[in-house]
Amino acid sequence: MPPPRRLLAHAYWILTAVLSAATIVMLLTYTPVEATMGPVQKIFYLHLPVAINTFVAALVVFIASIGYLWQRKMWWDDLAAAAGKVTVLFCAIVLLTGMVWGRSAWGAWWTWSPRLTFSLILFLLYVVYMMIRPSIEAPQRRAAISAVYGIAAFLDVPLVYLSVKMMPDIHPSSIALAPEMKLTLAAWFVPVTLTMAGLIATRFRLNRRLRAFEQHQAMTTETPAAANYMGETA
């Protein structure tokens, strides 16, 4: 990476770290403790922004998948792979924080409530997306199948939402928040969104380097895999 870009990346992560620290301090000192659930309710300020950003990351997978099928440029596939990984990571955080909330609110780590089920299915959809990628060796075949799955998975999300809505629900449908709580929630969106975007960008850059390295290796060693890269558009 050229020095100015590296400097920019460092500045970005330092800003994200500072904002994260500030929001944690805000959560501990400024935000009031919720009356019924106590301090555990504070997990909500992480849970909701991460959940929203999971959808954003899944949307990036969807757009990159369409981009690949449209233009057949491999960088779209690298972007989709990067966003897929972040979707899995963020969805795991949503699931874990949801389970901690559930344990405190309903006394069980897992209930088949619509929203927990929805998070679980979303997690499974994108775990499978990440699992199929290394299963297919030929890069262009892998990119095409992953792109089709990436589009199908995203189109499946509203259907999963509609289907789980038919299940009996114990989840709170709306939560009344004090103004301080609303402000904390809004503040938490900033570092979480910055983290999501930063992780996708970092992983995308790494994927680009890995692909360049693999292409170079395949060409120089003249392995059968080299044939897969012939005529490939980077």
Next chain:
Amino acid sequence: MMAAFRQIVLMTGKDLRIEARGRQTISLVVVLGVLIIVVLGMGLGAGRPVTGFGATAILWVAYLFGGVLCFEKTMAVERNDDALAGLLLAPVDRGAIYAAKLLTNVILMFALAVVVTPVAILLFRFDLSAHPLGFALIMALGMIGFAAVGTLFAAAVSSTRLQGGLLAMLVFPLSLPVVIVSTQMMRRLFQEGEPLGGTGLATLLAFDVIFLVLSWIVFELVLEP
């Protein structure tokens, strides 16, 4: 339009004729379906009557595994003697190839259901007498959606090495809305006596339409000799 329809009928006829002569897929799928029902019966304690809600869940396990086997086999036929290359060279729209494969898969899955469902009714004493047509409609719509997804990804993974496990892994999570909606609709239909319709039926129809249209569009991009 008529030409495309004729091509679809011809290709489906070809697949079904191969199946009728070899009977490799249907016998395998039916035996697997019955085995799954028997294993679940032993696990859950056979002899106890099961409601429509439980019946759907048990049947879906058999349909899902049987279906994946159908999808794999109908695509594997094209791998023999490079038949797929010939099919791709023929002046036939790729969408028509998809429609023909889908139709074959749906017919094979219906055949599976015709055998497995009565076995399950017998073993579990399902009481479907209240809404037999509702049950059939929900399962048929679910199967069409499942086959739409399965046919697309069977074509996509048929040229990769890890066919078996990979296809099931791809298709199962995508088909979960169908399983959830059908079981919930059965609960409402049989346990709560609600009429058929509303969100459930709309979701099933939406699933079918979305994946039929998507598969029709992208099938050309995933099919490779």
